[in-house]
Amino acid sequence: MDSSLQSLCLFFLTLYTADSFLLYTATRCVFNSSELKDMEYIFSLYYNKLELASFSSTSGKFVGYTEYGIKTAAFWNANPEMIKHFRRFKELYCKVNADIDYQNALTKSVKPSVRLHSQSPPGGPHSAMLVCSVYDFYPKHIRVTWQRDGQEVTSNVTSTDELADGDWYYQIHSQLVYTPRPGDKISCVVEHTSLQEPLCTKWDPSLSKSETNQLVIGASGLVLGLVWLLGSLFYYRRKGSGRILVPTN
CATH class of the missing domain: 3.10.320.10 (Class II Histocompatibility Antigen, M Beta Chain; Chain B, domain 1)
Structure with missing residues (x-):
């Protein structure tokens, strides 16, 4: 070791x-x-x-x-x-x-946690990139691979070394660049001594609940900001003219 x-x-x-x-x-x-x-x-x-x-x-x-x-x-x-x-x-x-x-x-081992997410590709002929981040595992040796439609992907894959966190644990990150196809089934597969069988994490292209909530919160904030801005402009315009707005039928 x-x-x-x-x-x-x-x-x-x-x-x-x-x-x-x-x-x-x-x-x-x-x-x-x-x-x-x-x-x-x-x-x-x-x-x-x-x-x-x-x-x-x-x-x-x-x-x-x-x-x-x-x-x-x-x-x-x-x-x-x-x-x-x-x-x-x-x-x-x-x-x-x-x-x-x-x-x-x-001599103990700690199971890894996996996060699979998408990022913008750095360039080239492919329009999509997935990142498989594996955190908090011990001991150091680990194997991270990709599968597409049940077959292991060996090209357009890059990975970091096992990175020490400084607290006995390690992390590693693997990237897959690819061109999406209808019905794609892509998975990140992790093999480690702490696991009785490989840990397979499937990519779901739909937004996760947390990402959806972030979009809703962001959109709500934008709407409230616009309402406040329009209300402020309306108030100061009426105040400057010295007139009172009375609703009519």
């Missing part, structure tokens, strides 16, 4: 306070697979948000970042038992938590 997606960080924080000063440690496990070799254990010591020293399982030793931190790191590095103790945390903390994450989160 994609390593950029699976790069995780487990974070543990321990706080100590004394005379309004804050001393704390932070423990992190960074991994991009469930293999021990792909994990790193990091321990950091802070004082009032300033990092004094840290330990990394990659280097296998402590490193100091301030005068006090350098002395502390040298003292800890000179203690073989302490180094051995911290090196074990990679397996004790990181391996155990990574296995839990992969079992309960990363």
Whole structure:
């Protein structure tokens, strides 16, 4: 699976306070697979948000970042038992938590949602274009195809790559340009590990209910605007002439 997606960080924080000063440690496990070799254990010591020293399982030793931190790191590095103790945390903390994450989160799948809509074609000999947008699916691999009258369409089709949303989910968009024919039956077909069978979304050229409502609202607004404009013109014209309009039979 994609390593950029699976790069995780487990974070543990321990706080100590004394005379309004804050001393704390932070423990992190960074991994991009469930293999021990792909994990790193990091321990950091802070004082009032300033990092004094840290330990990394990659280097296998402590490193100091301030005068006090350098002395502390040298003292800890000179203690073989302490180094051995911290090196074990990679397996004790990181391996155990990574296995839990992969079992309960990363091995799960999420079904995609599909939106099929029309757009104006970018040009060329075809007068119509459909866009099949697939949202919120996991894992990344997915297959999106088009069918026309029961046959898979392989020409005049373009698709984006799987696009990461940044929240573990992905989206993808596929476009079909074509020349409409009477009785056309066009479908977008999605195949994904979360689906027991391909998800087939048929194109309905008639307006959806929401689109119809938008047109009605827009037309109503236009009519009301014209009524208000004509009423205002009539009022100011009569007011300017100083006459009162009286209805007659």
